[in-house]
Amino acid sequence: MSAQVKLSVNGLPVEVPAGASVAAAVAQVTMQFRRSVSDTRRAPLCGMGVCFECRVQVDGVAHVRACMTAVTEGMQVTTDA
Amino acid sequence: MPDRYDVLVAGAGPAGLAAAQTAAAHGARVGLIDAQPRPGGQVWRHDVRREAPRAAREAFGKLRDVDVLASHSVVAVESSGLRVETPQGGRLISYGSLILATGARELLLPFSGWTLPGVTGAGGLQALAKQGWPVAGKRVVIAGSGPLLLAAADTLRKHGARVLGIYEQAPAAVVHAFARQLRHWPARAVQAIGLRLRLAGVPYRLGSFVRRAHGGDGVQRVDIETPTGTQALDCDLLAVGYGLVPNTELAQLLGCAMDYLGPHPHVSVDRLLRTSVGGVYAAGEAGGIGGLAVARLEGAMAGHVATGHSVAAHALLPQRDRERRFGALLSRHFALDPRLHALAEDSTLICRCEDVTLGELGGFTNARAAKLATRCGMGACQGRICGTALAELGRFPRDGARPPIFPARLATLAGLTTLPSDDAYRGS
Numbered sequence: 001m002s003a004q005v006k007l008s009v010n011g012l013p014v015e016v017p018a019g020a021s022v023a024a025a026v027a028q029v030t031m032q033f034r035r036s037v038s039d040t041r042r043a044p045l046c047g048m049g050v051c052f053e054c055r056v057q058v059d060g061v062a063h064v065r066a067c068m069t070a071v072t073e074g075m076q077v078t079t080d081a
Numbered sequence: 082m083p084d085r086y087d088v089l090v091a092g093a094g095p096a097g098l099a100a101a102q103t104a105a106a107h108g109a110r111v112g113l114i115d116a117q118p119r120p121g122g123q124v125w126r127h128d129v130r131r132e133a134p135r136a137a138r139e140a141f142g143k144l145r146d147v148d149v150l151a152s153h154s155v156v157a158v159e160s161s162g163l164r165v166e167t168p169q170g171g172r173l174i175s176y177g178s179l180i181l182a183t184g185a186r187e188l189l190l191p192f193s194g195w196t197l198p199g200v201t202g203a204g205g206l207q208a209l210a211k212q213g214w215p216v217a218g219k220r221v222v223i224a225g226s227g228p229l230l231l232a233a234a235d236t237l238r239k240h241g242a243r244v245l246g247i248y249e250q251a252p253a254a255v256v257h258a259f260a261r262q263l264r265h266w267p268a269r270a271v272q273a274i275g276l277r278l279r280l281a282g283v284p285y286r287l288g289s290f291v292r293r294a295h296g297g298d299g300v301q302r303v304d305i306e307t308p309t310g311t312q313a314l315d316c317d318l319l320a321v322g323y324g325l326v327p328n329t330e331l332a333q334l335l336g337c338a339m340d341y342l343g344p345h346p347h348v349s350v351d352r353l354l355r356t357s358v359g360g361v362y363a364a365g366e367a368g369g370i371g372g373l374a375v376a377r378l379e380g381a382m383a384g385h386v387a388t389g390h391s392v393a394a395h396a397l398l399p400q401r402d403r404e405r406r407f408g409a410l411l412s413r414h415f416a417l418d419p420r421l422h423a424l425a426e427d428s429t430l431i432c433r434c435e436d437v438t439l440g441e442l443g444g445f446t447n448a449r450a451a452k453l454a455t456r457c458g459m460g461a462c463q464g465r466i467c468g469t470a471l472a473e474l475g476r477f478p479r480d481g482a483r484p485p486i487f488p489a490r491l492a493t494l495a496g497l498t499t500l501p502s503d504d505a506y507r508g509s
């Protein structure tokens with residue numbers, strides 16, 4: 001029903017519906033969003049901006065909450081995993 | 082856009098939307114702030130695949146005279162207004178009256194395996210799925226407590242998930258007693274029956290809870306305690322939520338008095354939703370978990386009161402009191418089984434930001450001492466997850482809110498005079 005948005009996650013092309021979150025785009029490529037301080041793999045927990053487990057790099061900006069950020073065309077997302 | 086509003090509303094869920102629209106209808110200049118990229122809050126969160134419910138569409142349609150400030154996070158309080166972070170940088174926004182409609186988050190309790198990718202909150206997975214998270218064809222176990230489990234299951238199925246079962250911790254006798262009470266609430270009964278019909282075929286097991294999750298790179302299997310023994314279930318996703326807790330950090334920073342229901346605070350308000358701080362009102366879940374109907378009614382009331390129309394607010398009180406009674410009924414029946422407080426083992430991580438285990442927190446009796454010695458609660462979530470969990474487990478109450486209430490860029494905070502000296506801002 002909605003238009004698709006093209007972006008890249010860890011260098012791989014991804015397509016998601018307009019209005020989707022960066023978290024949804026990342027999940028198509030990997031379930032490892034960040035590494036914790038003791039080097040364990042983490043992925044979104046709360047889905048609503050509270051836990052900060054979904055942090056990724058978006059267009060060069062670090063520590064962006066993937067669940068709180070909408071995708072835009074051509075966005076470059078990098079995870080820490 | 083001006084940086085001063087007659088009425089500033091923090092939170093654009095159903096409560097904040099009603100507050101903003103009501104205040105604007107009285108002719109006030111209204112700003113409506115939300116950290117999310119779109120208004121709607123939790124229940125009216127944008128769904129990439131489905132049209133918003135009619136009530137939500139109507140609420141969004143009435144914002145013509147309101148400045149909607151999306152992707153605006155309130156991070157601190159200053160004498161002249163709220164310090165707000167936006168993708169474009171920091172802003173200071175001042176107000177005549179302030180309506181706190183900051184809603185609630187899920188109560189998430191630690192258990193072995195809860196840090197595995199694929200383990201989320203129940204409303205959490207619902208929120209992720211609405212925003213396009215891939216759940217189609219995935220085997221999902223839903224567990225925890227309260228009607229949100231059913232709402233989450235419904236949304237997930239509409240997005241193509243295979244819901245293997247819903248595991249409610251409240252015992253069967255109590256859930257059935259609750260169901261019998263629904264005869265006094267016909268509209269709720271109709272909703273509940275509709276939901277159960279849509280979920281026909283999905284097992285709904287009472288008196289059951291997830292003890293452990295197993296997996297390598299992600300969750301693969303869960304152990305579930307049921308009244309008839311332990312059951313192991315293979316799954317791709319595990320969604321566990323134990324109800325809701327109000328978001329009170331901003332209110333606490335403003336100095337608003339709190340009331341407590343068990344270990345978790347909510348904003349204390351009088352009959353007209355006035356907090357203990359002059360010119361500051363609270364509506365919806367921030368003032369105690371009450372659900373969608375309470376949020377809408379209180380939002381409208383706060384919009385009236387903040388613009389000097391107390392009579393109109395009074396007229397809504399009986400309806401609002403009735404809806405609050407339903408909220409109380411829910412929290413009474415879905416009270417948590419004490420066994421859930423013993424789920425975390427010594428090796429279970431409690432603080433997911435700083436990787437602190439329950440064992441490491443052994444000797445501490447207050448949040449501050451634990452934080453200084455172990456860094457528990459010092460990470461990016463600022464104790465929203467671990468501090469709330471530890472309070473629920475009966476360990477110690479959460480430390481009071483301190484600025485910034487969300488991590489913010491140094492540039493945003495540059496003008497801030499109230500940064501605490503002992504935990505300097507950390508970007509991660």
Ligand SMILES: Cc1cc2nc3c(=O)[nH]c(=O)nc-3n(C[C@H](O)[C@H](O)[C@H](O)COP(=O)(O)OP(=O)(O)OC[C@H]3O[C@@H](n4cnc5c(N)ncnc54)[C@H](O)[C@@H]3O)c2cc1C
Binds near residue numbers: 153207233328373
């Ligand atoms: C994950 C989740 C899923 C839910 N799903 C359902 C459901 O399916 N059906 C149902 O009936 N109920 C659901 N609920 C219950 C829900 O709390 C209420 O139905 C209703 O959304 C409450 O409305 P509200 O306006 O009080 O708060 P909310 O809807 O929670 O809105 C509060 C808003 O305030 C914003 N906010 C908070 N702090 C700040 C800040 N510092 N700066 C900027 N913005 C801020 C948040 O981003 C949020 O958008 C859910 C709750 C949660 C937590």
Ligand code: FES
Binds near residue numbers: 044047048049050067
């Ligand atoms: S999933 Fe919790 S902040 Fe994004």
